Amino acid sequence: MKFYMPESGCLLSPAKINLHLQITGVLPDGKHGLDTSFAFVDVYDRLHISLSHEISVQCSVGSLSGEKNLVFQVLLALQKKYHVQHGLSVSIEKTLPAEAGLGGGSSDAATALLAANVLWDLHLTTEVLIEFATPWGADIPCFLFGKASVAKGVGEKLRDYPEALPDGYLCLARPCEGLSTAAVFRHFDESIELMLTRQNDNAKVRPASQGCVPIGWNDLEGSATALLPMISSVLSLMKSCSKQAWMSGSGSTCIGLCSSKFEAEQLALNLHDEGLASWTHVGKLLKKHPSFISIGA
DSSP: OEEOOOOTTTEEEEEEEEEEEEEEEEEESEEEEEEEEEEEEEEEEEEEEEEEEEEEESSSSSOGGGGSSSHHHHHHHHHHHTTOOOEEEHHHEOOOSSSSSSSHHHHHHHHHHHHHHTTTOOOOOOOHHHHHHHGGGGTTHHHOOOEEEEEETTTEEEEEEOOOOSSSSSOOOOOOSSHHHHHHHHHHHHHSEEEEEESSTTOOOOOOOOOOOOOTOOOTTHHHHHTTTTHHHHHHHHHHHHHEEEETTTSSOOEEEEEEHHHHHHHHHHHHHHTTTTTEEEEEEEOOOOTTTTTTT
């Protein structure tokens, strides 16, 4: 697969969902070891990117414009690391909600890095980009990888997702409030007894899973629900109206896997009618990032 930069400069940054999420450890630097899998969903932010004299980031959500945006921060770091003389002008049309477990900010950052790699003629490999981006967020590497994936380490050790993606339609629903990733992980660490590993007395680990972790398993669901009880109500309604329901990432978006588009649309309507969702999307899983093309295509 290869990243494709259209002449229009308009790129799609998709949402991701976690098909499963297990926390396997807490490292000395406070980061968490992960055993997780990612797939993309057909709902996107849109980024308009072009060469410029300096780096600038404008966003349809005004509070996310400028230097505070993760896109600005990763581009500035890349520019400095490789002594690039050009800048980039980035305009972001936001569709993906914040604090939702969908990786919206990370997706935008990954798309900007991929575009910069082309427009700045850096010719960096996917592996080099992932190594560069990992300190900026555990979700960024999966978007740079470009395909449905299984991730280990702190999210940077990726391989192709080995199974067929779940068939059917998804109903994504973000409750009326979001959740801070840091707060959810902090609650998880304070709530779960940790065991010291024999291999490294400075690392705390939990027992690793044996075999494949089932779709829908999420170690953070208990902590997210404790911080935002509405998640329990969302999942309860979803489970009564779909084949399977679970939470993505650190929340607060929940996923209902439905047999038909009509079923997923009815679920979304029910969630809105019950006052349980401020944002919903009915769609399908994608095995490939929309800004990548197959070699030879």
